[in-house]
Amino acid sequence: MIAYILKRLAYGAITIWFIATATFFSMHAVPGDPFNEAKAASPQLRQNLMARYGLDKPVTEQYLIYLRNMLRGDFGISFTQENRQVNDIIREHFPVSAILGVAALLIAATGGIIGGAVAAHWHNRSPDRAMMIAVVLAISVPSFVIAALAQMAIVRANDWLGFPLLPVAGWGGISHVWVPALVLGLGTMAYLARLMRSSMLAVMQSDYVLTARAKGLSDWQIFRKHQLRNAMLPVVTELGPTIAAITTGGFVVELIFAIPGLGRYFVQAIQQLDYTVIMGTTVFYGAFLVLMVVLIDIAYGLIDPRIRLHGDGR
Amino acid sequence: MQFHADDFKALPAAPVEQMEALAPAPPLWRVLLADVRAVVALVVVALLVFSAFAGPFLWPQDPARQWLSQVSSGPTTARIVAVVEDNPQWQGALVQAGQLMSVSATTTSVKLAWPAVAGAAGYRVYRAEAGEGAGLGVPLAQIEHPWYDDRLQLRERAYRYTVVPVGVAPEGENELSRRATITLTPALTIGRFEAQLLDLPVHNGEVVLPAHPLGTDSLGRDMLSRVIHGARTSMLVGLTAPLLFITLGAFYGAAAGLIGGWVDNTLMRIADFVVALPFLLFMILFRVAMGIESGESGLFPMVLAMVLLSWPGAARLVRGQVLQLRGSAFVLSARMAGASNLYLIRRHLLPNVLPLLLVSLSFAIPQAIFTEALLSFIGMGVVPPTPSWGSLCNEGIRSMLTHPHELIVPAVAISIAVLAFNVLGDALSDAMDVQIRRGAQ
Numbered sequence: 145m146i147a148y149i150l151k152r153l154a155y156g157a158i159t160i161w162f163i164a165t166a167t168f169f170s171m172h173a174v175p176g177d178p179f180n181e182a183k184a185a186s187p188q189l190r191q192n193l194m195a196r197y198g199l200d201k202p203v204t205e206q207y208l209i210y211l212r213n214m215l216r217g218d219f220g221i222s223f224t225q226e227n228r229q230v231n232d233i234i235r236e237h238f239p240v241s242a243i244l245g246v247a248a249l250l251i252a253a254t255g256g257i258i259g260g261a262v263a264a265h266w267h268n269r270s271p272d273r274a275m276m277i278a279v280v281l282a283i284s285v286p287s288f289v290i291a292a293l294a295q296m297a298i299v300r301a302n303d304w305l306g307f308p309l310l311p312v313a314g315w316g317g318i319s320h321v322w323v324p325a326l327v328l329g330l331g332t333m334a335y336l337a338r339l340m341r342s343s344m345l346a347v348m349q350s351d352y353v354l355t356a357r358a359k360g361l362s363d364w365q366i367f368r369k370h371q372l373r374n375a376m377l378p379v380v381t382e383l384g385p386t387i388a389a390i391t392t393g394g395f396v397v398e399l400i401f402a403i404p405g406l407g408r409y410f411v412q413a414i415q416q417l418d419y420t421v422i423m424g425t426t427v428f429y430g431a432f433l434v435l436m437v438v439l440i441d442i443a444y445g446l447i448d449p450r451i452r453l454h455g456d457g458r
Numbered sequence: 459m460q461f462h463a464d465d466f467k468a469l470p471a472a473p474v475e476q477m478e479a480l481a482p483a484p485p486l487w488r489v490l491l492a493d494v495r496a497v498v499a500l501v502v503v504a505l506l507v508f509s510a511f512a513g514p515f516l517w518p519q520d521p522a523r524q525w526l527s528q529v530s531s532g533p534t535t536a537r538i539v540a541v542v543e544d545n546p547q548w549q550g551a552l553v554q555a556g557q558l559m560s561v562s563a564t565t566t567s568v569k570l571a572w573p574a575v576a577g578a579a580g581y582r583v584y585r586a587e588a589g590e591g592a593g594l595g596v597p598l599a600q601i602e603h604p605w606y607d608d609r610l611q612l613r614e615r616a617y618r619y620t621v622v623p624v625g626v627a628p629e630g631e632n633e634l635s636r637r638a639t640i641t642l643t644p645a646l647t648i649g650r651f652e653a654q655l656l657d658l659p660v661h662n663g664e665v666v667l668p669a670h671p672l673g674t675d676s677l678g679r680d681m682l683s684r685v686i687h688g689a690r691t692s693m694l695v696g697l698t699a700p701l702l703f704i705t706l707g708a709f710y711g712a713a714a715g716l717i718g719g720w721v722d723n724t725l726m727r728i729a730d731f732v733v734a735l736p737f738l739l740f741m742i743l744f745r746v747a748m749g750i751e752s753g754e755s756g757l758f759p760m761v762l763a764m765v766l767l768s769w770p771g772a773a774r775l776v777r778g779q780v781l782q783l784r785g786s787a788f789v790l791s792a793r794m795a796g797a798s799n800l801y802l803i804r805r806h807l808l809p810n811v812l813p814l815l816l817v818s819l820s821f822a823i824p825q826a827i828f829t830e831a832l833l834s835f836i837g838m839g840v841v842p843p844t845p846s847w848g849s850l851c852n853e854g855i856r857s858m859l860t861h862p863h864e865l866i867v868p869a870v871a872i873s874i875a876v877l878a879f880n881v882l883g884d885a886l887s888d889a890m891d892v893q894i895r896r897g898a899q
Contacts, residue, residue, distance in 0.1 A: 159734040166735060170747040284877035286828060288835050289869040292855045299859060392738040396836060400855070411836050414742055422746070426739050433736055
């Protein structure tokens, strides 16, 4: 088991190094340089700026310095916001994204499991059909459209009620979390509901459910103890990959709802070509996702020994 | 042991499903065409692809042409409108007594005239929207003569005009001021300058304005032609990128599986690393890294980035199939019978792999359409003059509270396209299941 964990961790470390390297070299392939006319008015000023950000050194040396700093956990200074450390930006904005992401994941998992179970329970009847239509719609309508429509709905509802029921945008109390989290989690919820439904249908035809029925257990008891629990297993294993979907999906939702999360910051940094912030957030997000995958792999290895035997576990 | 004839009579007939199972697997397209949703999805997909490529010929309006007098308008039909002078020097009309009155009120111009107030140094004209409380509203002008021609951003609604004489009474509204509420009729006019700009043939002082079946956007551009040209972008990215990366991945995976050994190991490790790259982040990063020259649409960098990041899925799939087939008894016996590699690939590998690739293609297409829309939405996709469904949504979202059609039209287009391809993919993989189940028995 320890060998397995070490192997997964080493693999994760190499992957993060690969992400960092790919990020570094693609950023260095960007045409032009980050200092435009307005910032570097004279050649002397430009030279000073280049020296300050270490851009006057050869690329290989820059790469080594970059890797060394990254190992120390130092992502450098923002290009557009003077004297602001990328680390500070991440520290300040990532918790916001994390709260939103966790809320979205909780909503998606709860909604998906309940929705899928309901659909399977009334298989081929109207609740099932309605659920499947909702699922297909939620998968097909882009998140930014759903976000915009949700915002429009909030505005109209607030207008109609005459007092603000829910905030339209921004970040603050718990009331700011619900709608963005729901919008963010909707696609995942649909996906999980579909998964839960087919898993539940398989369980419903299993022998142990038949046995339970023969024993005379009530429908509710069978549903709760035998069907729900067993059907949830494949859904729980799928939660890992959905973390990635929710993390990256956060960009747009944060942008539309004006939530000061890291995703919105990343999009802004790209629009302003703030190289250090782009590199820092990309590597940070990448490392975060890799770490999540590794942790989940290890957790599965602990729960289910069969996965370990398959070696890579991927 | 002896048998009676009755023993055989008691044997039940084989169930129908078993009989069917023994029949050879029907061709994929037959299974697919028996499925209603697959047929509907196929028709929608065909229509989308057709409209993306033939649409600009069927609806030849230029998506970049701005109809300045019809900004953010709803659906309109073709109309004949009068050409009016841009800066007519209206001399006013004499009003003897009574209330403030309007001479004419259209969305081009509201001409007001009122009886002169003795001793007034001038008049201030205010405008408010009729439903907007009791205030004076926006000050429009201070003039000396008792008439005014309002041409400031007039919309089709009711306005309340107030004229306050200056120098005869205290500031603000007083007993000498005049007030009138006027409902504007939509103007069937176009300025001479705009008519010239748009190069419209003037006939008897009138021009024909073309229809805008889906209205216009906030810059006065025809929505229908923008959606059609956006469909071009979406279909181009949505079809070429998946085709390219699935082909690339298939060859890569086949090579890895056929060569085997350490080459296979290295190749698949590389694929693992590419899978680990956060997809959207690197799409954006590559797009920034590749840069866009002025005049380019940004389509090529997007397709390239998508291909670079998405090939490992197909590679893994094909490699798995190759390994499975290599170990299978029928390939082994074919090899012993002296079959060439080419024969094996043609006879055994392709028929087994192609349907799987078809299914992954049908799921990759909506994913690619989605990605394109998302990137264009955050401004990291195609560059503005090129319309794309994502960038149309981005433009529409700014005015969604006042003119929701600008958001809803492209949003519906994306949703229908993604929905159709998703349903088609579902139907395809279901049909494939039927085939595999039948084929296996």
